Amino acid sequence: MPEFEPKIVAFCCRYCAYTAADLAGSMRLQYSPNIRVVEMPCSGTIEHGVILNAFEKGADGVYIAGCNLGDCHFLKGNVRAIKRVAAVKKVLDEIGLGGDRLEFFHVPASEGTKFAKVANDMTERIRQLGPSPLNKSAAGNAKKEGGQTA
Amino acid sequence: MSNLSKLQQVLDSGQFAVTAEIGPPKHSSPEGIRHHAEMMRDYVDATNITDNQTAIVRMSSIAAGAHVLGCGIEPIVQMTCRDRNRIAMQSDLLGAYSLGMRNVLCLSGDHQKFGNHPMAKNVYDIDSMQLIDNLRRMRDEKMFFSGDAIKESEPQFFIGAVANPFADPFEFRVDRLEKKVNAGAQFIQTQCIFDMERFERFMEMVRERGIDQRVHILAGVTPMKSWKAASYMQNNVSGMIVPNELVERLKNAEDPKREGLDICIEQIKYIKENVKGVHGVHIMAIAWEEVVPEIVEKSGLYPRPKVG
Amino acid sequence: MIVAQQKPINDIAQMINDCKKVLFVGCAGCVTVCLAGGEKETEVMASAMRIKRTLENNPLEAITYTCTRQCDPEYIASLDNVVKDVDAIVSLACGVGVQYLAERFKDKWVVPALDTKFIGGSTVHGVWEEKCGLCGECILHRTGGICPIIRCSKSILNGPCGGSQYGKCEVNKDIDCAWQLIYDRMKALGKLDKLMEIQPPKDWSKSRDGGPRKAIREDVMIDE
Ligand code: SF4
Numbered sequence: 113m114p115e116f117e118p119k120i121v122a123f124c125c126r127y128c129a130y131t132a133a134d135l136a137g138s139m140r141l142q143y144s145p146n147i148r149v150v151e152m153p154c155s156g157t158i159e160h161g162v163i164l165n166a167f168e169k170g171a172d173g174v175y176i177a178g179c180n181l182g183d184c185h186f187l188k189g190n191v192r193a194i195k196r197v198a199a200v201k202k203v204l205d206e207i208g209l210g211g212d213r214l215e216f217f218h219v220p221a222s223e224g225t226k227f228a229k230v231a232n233d234m235t236e237r238i239r240q241l242g243p244s245p246l247n248k249s250a251a252g253n254a255k256k257e258g259g260q261t262a
Numbered sequence: 263m264s265n266l267s268k269l270q271q272v273l274d275s276g277q278f279a280v281t282a283e284i285g286p287p288k289h290s291s292p293e294g295i296r297h298h299a300e301m302m303r304d305y306v307d308a309t310n311i312t313d314n315q316t317a318i319v320r321m322s323s324i325a326a327g328a329h330v331l332g333c334g335i336e337p338i339v340q341m342t343c344r345d346r347n348r349i350a351m352q353s354d355l356l357g358a359y360s361l362g363m364r365n366v367l368c369l370s371g372d373h374q375k376f377g378n379h380p381m382a383k384n385v386y387d388i389d390s391m392q393l394i395d396n397l398r399r400m401r402d403e404k405m406f407f408s409g410d411a412i413k414e415s416e417p418q419f420f421i422g423a424v425a426n427p428f429a430d431p432f433e434f435r436v437d438r439l440e441k442k443v444n445a446g447a448q449f450i451q452t453q454c455i456f457d458m459e460r461f462e463r464f465m466e467m468v469r470e471r472g473i474d475q476r477v478h479i480l481a482g483v484t485p486m487k488s489w490k491a492a493s494y495m496q497n498n499v500s501g502m503i504v505p506n507e508l509v510e511r512l513k514n515a516e517d518p519k520r521e522g523l524d525i526c527i528e529q530i531k532y533i534k535e536n537v538k539g540v541h542g543v544h545i546m547a548i549a550w551e552e553v554v555p556e557i558v559e560k561s562g563l564y565p566r567p568k569v570g
Numbered sequence: 571m572i573v574a575q576q577k578p579i580n581d582i583a584q585m586i587n588d589c590k591k592v593l594f595v596g597c598a599g600c601v602t603v604c605l606a607g608g609e610k611e612t613e614v615m616a617s618a619m620r621i622k623r624t625l626e627n628n629p630l631e632a633i634t635y636t637c638t639r640q641c642d643p644e645y646i647a648s649l650d651n652v653v654k655d656v657d658a659i660v661s662l663a664c665g666v667g668v669q670y671l672a673e674r675f676k677d678k679w680v681v682p683a684l685d686t687k688f689i690g691g692s693t694v695h696g697v698w699e700e701k702c703g704l705c706g707e708c709i710l711h712r713t714g715g716i717c718p719i720i721r722c723s724k725s726i727l728n729g730p731c732g733g734s735q736y737g738k739c740e741v742n743k744d745i746d747c748a749w750q751l752i753y754d755r756m757k758a759l760g761k762l763d764k765l766m767e768i769q770p771p772k773d774w775s776k777s778r779d780g781g782p783r784k785a786i787r788e789d790v791m792i793d794e
């Protein structure tokens with residue numbers, strides 16, 4: 113069976129993770145092509161609804177990447193993001209999608225390698241979890257390809 | 263049936279009174295209370311009958327009081343404000359009086375959170391101060407709590423209240439005692455005394471204001487079975503102060519039960535000799551009723567005066 | 571404000587299990603301020619419910635609308651067209667809103683998404699505390715501006731009870747004893763003598779015990 117390619121949305125803070133993504137690019141680091149990066153003015157601007165929306169639209173995984181504790185450009189945006197992520201993880205557990213599909217990571221601007229590692233780790237994690245039942249295209253693919261192998 | 267409370271007669275005649283406590287059972291058999299009542303009969307002037315103490319369901323204090331009365335001891339019916347509204351309170355108290363009960367102790371009651379029905383709705387329609395005030399009006403002004411006249415046979419209770427010198431704010435505890443006396447309290451039983459120094463300071467303030475001239479104060483004492491019981495009270499019962507020395511003394515004792523009794527007897531003797539303004543003791547031998555006769559005897563309070 | 575909290579999402583899901591199309595109605599009043607049932611929370615709940623139902627192979631069409639206030643008939647009138655083909659309405663308002671919706675939309679299954687808790691205010695963002703018990707006859711002028719009806723665990727009017735210690739209530743070490751607060755404040759104001767007056771029993775007929783209450787202001791009523 114061909115490997116499932118997860119669709120992952122990464123909400124990245126402009127002051128750290130997003131810059132780190134650029135850095136990873138200029139360092140010519142290979143990282144998972146499954147990541148769709150969304151630039152955020154601060155990880156703290158993430159909202160419960162936006163995360164759920166990504167899942168509803170078919171994302172297999174979502175993560176928020178913000179600065180190290182104490183390094184937030186807006187002082188506490190990352191702390192707030194961490195709390196919101198925890199709250200949405202709980203909702204995901206309750207409704208049966210599973211909180212594991214969502215995570216928060218600290219990715220400082222200077223660490224292109226960390227950006228790549230987080231992207232690869234999350235891709236691997238979601239690959240293990242399998243496609244989200246809401247990911248119509250993945251389910252379709254799996255069925256079609258499954259048919260081929262049969 | 264005499265209209266006058268024996269306890270009142272003992273106190274009003276200036277004698278040092280002794281009261282104890284009987285906790286009604288968590289079932290419907292009166293055997294245990296009768297046994298305790300008979301055992302204590304000659305050693306105390308009256309016994310409190312607790313009212314669903316610590317909010318644990320037990321036999322009604324009035325029903326248990328009837329059994330105790332049948333055994334020849336005068337009950338002090340405890341009535342908390344937690345479980346009854348003013349209608350039920352008055353009705354129950356009319357009933358208690360009709361059964362021959364003459365003493366009532368008015369209290370707020372422990373919050374139901376501590377009991378075996380924490381999901382219950384509490385009442386607190388009126389508070390203990392208002393209960394005292396209205397019981398006095400029932401007797402002296404022949405009026406129900408609403409102001410309606412009681413046309414005949416108004417209950418003439420000897421009205422008691424509690425005071426806790428160990429709760430906060432300390433300065434206000436004497437004020438609140440005075441307020442209860444103003445409301446109509448005729449006798450006061452205090453919370454268990456372990457911190458004698460604080461109790462003496464409390465009594466000093468009481469005497470300064472002459473409150474001891476207007477009300478009979480009975481000092482509450484509790485014999486402790488073990489250092490664990492003492493330490494539990496120290497840490498878990500709000501409104502108690504148990505000094506460390508006491509816990510240590512029990513811990514180091516060869517026979518902790520004996521030591522507990524000795525401490526209690528020492529306390530009673532000390533209070534009787536040294537703390538002016540105290541008119542009696544109230545022995546709360548919680549779930550240890552059988553030691554009351556010995557405590558009374560060894561404290562030099564036996565035999566009890568004959569009255570009525 | 572009225573403070574409410576969301577019920578567990580699975581409890582709400584249970585109430586609308588057999589419905590195919592559901593309207594989630596938020597309220598822009600108190601429950602927006604206490605972050606329980608405003609526009610954002612309504613969207614989140616609808617989204618979560620859609621995901622849940624998709625996972626259960628029982629897809630749900632969830633639509634949302636947030637009223638200015640659900641406790642005012644004129645503001646829920648705007649729902650008249652929206653509710654037409656829905657099987658159920660989930661209200662994210664306090665109990666008042668739920669009832670106004672149920673009254674207006676007589677043939678609809680209307681269910682509550684929130685537990686209405688109390689009236690109070692917020693100390694810091696994310697923390698709300700109860701301040702008033704709606705007793706119907708305020709006595710704050712006698713208690714230094716601190717409500718013993720709701721803040722004293724036993725609603726004592728002549729407190730504090732014997733369980734007050736170190737400023738805390740006997741019920742829980744995290745609860746301030748209202749009567750310690752009252753004492754402190756009256757002392758600071760030099761009005762301790764007021765606490766020596768015996769407060770009479772409260773007239774609870776002015777509270778819920780008189781039956782459901784109504785407030786009427788003839789002078790502001792609009793003639794038909
Ligand atoms: S006294 Fe009554 S109206 Fe005033 S704050 Fe307390 S409960 Fe509310």
Ligand code: SF4
Binds near residue numbers: 731732734738747
């Ligand atoms: S400790 Fe204070 S707040 Fe608690 S019940 Fe007693 S008087 Fe009320």
